[in-house]
Amino acid sequence: MLRGMTLAIQLSNVVKTFGAVRALDGLDLDVRVGEVHGFLGPNGAGKSTAMRVLLGLLRRDSGSARMLGRDPWKEAADLHRRIAYVPGDVSLWPNLTGGEVIDLLGRMRGGLDEKKRADLLERFELDPGKKARTYSKGNRQKVAVVAAFASHAELYLLDEPTSGLDPLMEAEFQRCVHEAKAEGATALLSSHILAEAEALSDRISIIRNGVVVQSGTLAELRHLTRTTVIAETAAPATRIGDVPGVHNPQVQDGRVFFDVDSDHLDGAVAALSALGVRSLTAHPPTLEELFLRQYGEDVATVANGDVA
Amino acid sequence: MSSALTGTSRLLRLTLRRDRIQLPLWIVGLGGMIALSALAVPGVYNSAEKLAGYAASVGASPVSYLMSGRQAGIDTIGGITANEVSQVAQLGVCLMVMFQVVRHTRAEEESGRAELLRSTVLGRHAATLAGLGYAVLTALLIGGITTAAMLAAGLDTTGSLTYGAGLTLLGICYAAVALVAVQLSTSARGALGIAGTAIALGYLVRGLGAMQDNALVWFSPFGWAQLMNAFGDERLWPAMLLAVATAGLLALAAYLTAHRDYGGGLLQPRRGHPRASRTLGTSFGLALRLQRGSLIGWAIGLFFLAMVYGSVIPTIPDLVESNPDIGQFIGASADAEQALVDAFLRYILLFMAVVSTGFAVSSVLRLRSEEESGRAEAVLATGVSRSRWVTATVAVSGLGSLILVMLMGIGLAVGYGLGMGEWDQMLGQVGEQLTYLPGVLVVAGFAVAVAGLLPRRSMLAWVLVAVVFFQTMLGETLRLPNAVDAISPFWHLPGVPVEPIDPIPGLVELLLAVSLALLGLWGYRRRDLASN
Numbered sequence A: 001m002l003r004g005m006t007l008a009i010q011l012s013n014v015v016k017t018f019g020a021v022r023a024l025d026g027l028d029l030d031v032r033v034g035e036v037h038g039f040l041g042p043n044g045a046g047k048s049t050a051m052r053v054l055l056g057l058l059r060r061d062s063g064s065a066r067m068l069g070r071d072p073w074k075e076a077a078d079l080h081r082r083i084a085y086v087p088g089d090v091s092l093w094p095n096l097t098g099g100e101v102i103d104l105l106g107r108m109r110g111g112l113d114e115k116k117r118a119d120l121l122e123r124f125e126l127d128p129g130k131k132a133r134t135y136s137k138g139n140r141q142k143v144a145v146v147a148a149f150a151s152h153a154e155l156y157l158l159d160e161p162t163s164g165l166d167p168l169m170e171a172e173f174q175r176c177v178h179e180a181k182a183e184g185a186t187a188l189l190s191s192h193i194l195a196e197a198e199a200l201s202d203r204i205s206i207i208r209n210g211v212v213v214q215s216g217t218l219a220e221l222r223h224l225t226r227t228t229v230i231a232e233t234a235a236p237a238t239r240i241g242d243v244p245g246v247h248n249p250q251v252q253d254g255r256v257f258f259d260v261d262s263d264h265l266d267g268a269v270a271a272l273s274a275l276g277v278r279s280l281t282a283h284p285p286t287l288e289e290l291f292l293r294q295y296g297e298d299v300a301t302v303a304n305g306d307v308a
Numbered sequence B: 001m002s003s004a005l006t007g008t009s010r011l012l013r014l015t016l017r018r019d020r021i022q023l024p025l026w027i028v029g030l031g032g033m034i035a036l037s038a039l040a041v042p043g044v045y046n047s048a049e050k051l052a053g054y055a056a057s058v059g060a061s062p063v064s065y066l067m068s069g070r071q072a073g074i075d076t077i078g079g080i081t082a083n084e085v086s087q088v089a090q091l092g093v094c095l096m097v098m099f100q101v102v103r104h105t106r107a108e109e110e111s112g113r114a115e116l117l118r119s120t121v122l123g124r125h126a127a128t129l130a131g132l133g134y135a136v137l138t139a140l141l142i143g144g145i146t147t148a149a150m151l152a153a154g155l156d157t158t159g160s161l162t163y164g165a166g167l168t169l170l171g172i173c174y175a176a177v178a179l180v181a182v183q184l185s186t187s188a189r190g191a192l193g194i195a196g197t198a199i200a201l202g203y204l205v206r207g208l209g210a211m212q213d214n215a216l217v218w219f220s221p222f223g224w225a226q227l228m229n230a231f232g233d234e235r236l237w238p239a240m241l242l243a244v245a246t247a248g249l250l251a252l253a254a255y256l257t258a259h260r261d262y263g264g265g266l267l268q269p270r271r272g273h274p275r276a277s278r279t280l281g282t283s284f285g286l287a288l289r290l291q292r293g294s295l296i297g298w299a300i301g302l303f304f305l306a307m308v309y310g311s312v313i314p315t316i317p318d319l320v321e322s323n324p325d326i327g328q329f330i331g332a333s334a335d336a337e338q339a340l341v342d343a344f345l346r347y348i349l350l351f352m353a354v355v356s357t358g359f360a361v362s363s364v365l366r367l368r369s370e371e372e373s374g375r376a377e378a379v380l381a382t383g384v385s386r387s388r389w390v391t392a393t394v395a396v397s398g399l400g401s402l403i404l405v406m407l408m409g410i411g412l413a414v415g416y417g418l419g420m421g422e423w424d425q426m427l428g429q430v431g432e433q434l435t436y437l438p439g440v441l442v443v444a445g446f447a448v449a450v451a452g453l454l455p456r457r458s459m460l461a462w463v464l465v466a467v468v469f470f471q472t473m474l475g476e477t478l479r480l481p482n483a484v485d486a487i488s489p490f491w492h493l494p495g496v497p498v499e500p501i502d503p504i505p506g507l508v509e510l511l512l513a514v515s516l517a518l519l520g521l522w523g524y525r526r527r528d529l530a531s532n
Helices: A047-054 A076-080 A098-109 A114-123 A137-149 A167-182 A194-200 A218-223 A262-274 A287-295 A299-307 B008-018 B022-044 B048-056 B062-068 B077-104 B106-111 B113-118 B126-152 B157-184 B188-212 B215-219 B221-226 B237-258 B283-322 B324-330 B334-364 B366-373 B375-380 B386-420 B426-434 B437-453 B460-478 B503-526
Strands: A007-018 A021-032 A036-040 A062-067 A083-086 A155-159 A186-191 A203-208 A211-217 A226-233 A246-252 A255-261 A277-283
Touching: A007 A047, A007 A186, A021 A036, A021 A047, A021 A062, A021 A186, A021 A203, A021 A211, A036 A194, A047 A062, A047 A155, A047 A186, A083 A137, A098 A114, A098 A137, A098 B283, A098 B375, A114 A137, A114 A167, A137 A155, A137 A167, A155 A167, A167 A186, A167 A194, A186 A194, A194 A287, A203 A218, A203 A287, A211 A218, A218 A262, A218 A287, A226 A262, A255 A262, A262 A277, B008 B126, B022 B077, B022 B126, B022 B460, B048 B077, B062 B077, B062 B188, B062 B283, B062 B334, B077 B106, B077 B126, B077 B157, B077 B188, B077 B221, B077 B460, B106 B113, B106 B188, B126 B157, B126 B237, B157 B188, B157 B221, B157 B237, B188 B215, B188 B221, B188 B283, B215 B221, B221 B237, B283 B334, B283 B366, B283 B386, B334 B366, B334 B386, B334 B426, B334 B437, B334 B460, B366 B375, B366 B386, B366 B437, B375 B386, B386 B426, B386 B437, B386 B503, B437 B460, B437 B503
Parallel strands: A036 A186, A036 A203, A083 A155, A155 A186
Antiparallel strands: A007 A021, A007 A062, A203 A211, A226 A255, A226 A277, A246 A255
16 A cells, blocks of 8 residues: 555645744654654644644645645545544543444544454553543543554554553553554654653654754764763863863863763763773763753753753 | 632623623623614504504414513503513523523533632632622613613603513523523533523413413513513512522522532433444434434424414414404404414414524534534544535534424424314424425524634624524514515515415525535635634
8 A cells, every 4th residue: 555655744844824823834744654753842833733734624825745645635534544643632522422432433434443442442441431521631532542543544643642641551552552553554643751752753853833953763863962971080171171072061079071962972082081081971862851952042051950 | 608609709700801792792782682672663653543553453462472471551652662672682681691601600610611710719609609690780781771772762761660670680580590500410501401491481481371361471480570560550579579589599509509519410421332323433423413412402392382382373263352452453254363373373483483593503503613622623533524524514404404393383283283173284384384494594504604614703693593583573563674684584485374385485595505505615625624
């Protein structure tokens, strides 16, 4: 079905405005077939708007959009038989039961896997006989998750899918994504739970103000940023700041703290070793730090604060 | 007790702030309609002959008794004005307070917004009291406008004051009914159903009592307001009945509030089926399922109403015999009796069709509430296209309207059959009632068009319902300009059975209804979908 297609989602230069607000301001996003793609950004960055453009609920002002090789606005209904969607804020029909909603959405998508439905209900400990009116936020979320994964979709659009789920259920959700991926499915996962994105994503795009500012594997993204180094040296490392690529050096009681551009890690370590290294810890930036670096104006302060 | 009321005034201010658009619309819309009518009527009945003629014909007709009760001083200009105004004024004020109370109490609780407020310094009874305060305020405004308009029209001062007071107290009484209803049901829709039924019952009981001139009028708040005899032999003690009933209902509402959980009602939600039935798998199946409850409610209500109307038809000739004036006025012959029955039927058929536009519009506007709640998003993210989603809902609205109109025809015939023992009227009644269906469908089509093209202005559909209601009740009396009459699709249809059936206007309106729906569909296909 996907022969010859390498990109499940391809957005290029997509613009979507609401009045004076440019929610998407030339968004580029490539999601490869078979990958789980993390879609990170703060509130209001345009993640949900992008999802809704992909779902054909919003009409893009300009730019091109392809999903599974087709136009998400013009061919919405046909495309939707091949995708599954989990929104972050699920609202259900108050007088329908969870089980009825799962069946309804599954049938409208073109059928669901009975075995998987039963299995998922058990795994998520969801009572399908209760009216949606009586479900908590987490249980409403579970209904959408079960409905999505009970069918075998080619592409999963997951818009902050675990909001309201407890950690056990969140782990169960991650298993669902892994299973879907093992079957060859693709997923676009928007989140601001970075641990979740880190655990699931093959590649990550970071969006800010409607533009993707960074895209790549976690390793690639790390490469673009700095490693934090803490070392104890025999001779005081007072001149470490002169090494290219070293930032924010601080020397204290014979210990030195600094950040170094990943490209210059080699030079910094060589400089330290010339001073006689007694102990050395270096940790690559966490996704948290990557994220903050993209958004925070005061990244350096935050990073230093962490170290100290 | 004082702590249970803490925060009432702040809540009331919030209510006023939230309704800063809606409240003026109600006051200007309803108050304006009443004032306009009150100011216009004296100009129409400007001679002694016209006054006497009104008292003998319109004022003594079964339609008038059923719709407006027996008005005191019907041979004076004050009585005539009150009689003409009262249907719009009384039903209007009751519906207004019902919508306001439910909107600010149960709907808030159902949406979860009230939870946030409850967590602040807010007493348990504050919401109820703020709802009551708001309803009292708006009912006073409408009552005040009515009295002011009547005084401006030069009507009797005592009569004008009494009429306005009765109207205000009636509104407050039904606000108390709504406050009980919101404790009983866990959903706003359910509460509106209970309160709406109570309004319909009170109105119907007063009408039947007036028609048969018996004690039934003493069993309805509408009757109590009228028995204050504005413009006749004014008396204030029936107002005590309204006050006592209001106090009793408020005590009941307070008791229920204190004995239920937040978000809960008296009826606990039942468990449902863990699997969807076979029919719940398409957009049509979903639309049908979502509207099933309200359609059944409307069907029972309108069928019952039609049956009651049908059952009083046989009493119309008696009414003529017992009232020589009216017989003299229209001529006491068999033909004249038949003319009276036909006039009654025409009014009933038209009135019920107009009432059923309420179902049609609320049914179509499900599209809006589904869209705004984000539930449409869940459906449209599956293989259902927008066209199919819209078409399914509109099909349910259209079919539902058809079923309601047919049931009203059957109900009339059944009521008539029970009274007369004649059962050969069935097909004819259904056919006659069906001639009014195109008007209902045009209103529904208009609702589809606004929902599709002007989603944020979808209240316009309700404005059309209000205009149609107003035109139907008062168009002839006020001699509105034809341009205004023409807004109502029912104005263009033949007044069956007084006028002969003519299929052309109906067919044209069917085409118009379909065109409006297609226009709405076109709007839906090209616009963004709102999301929460």
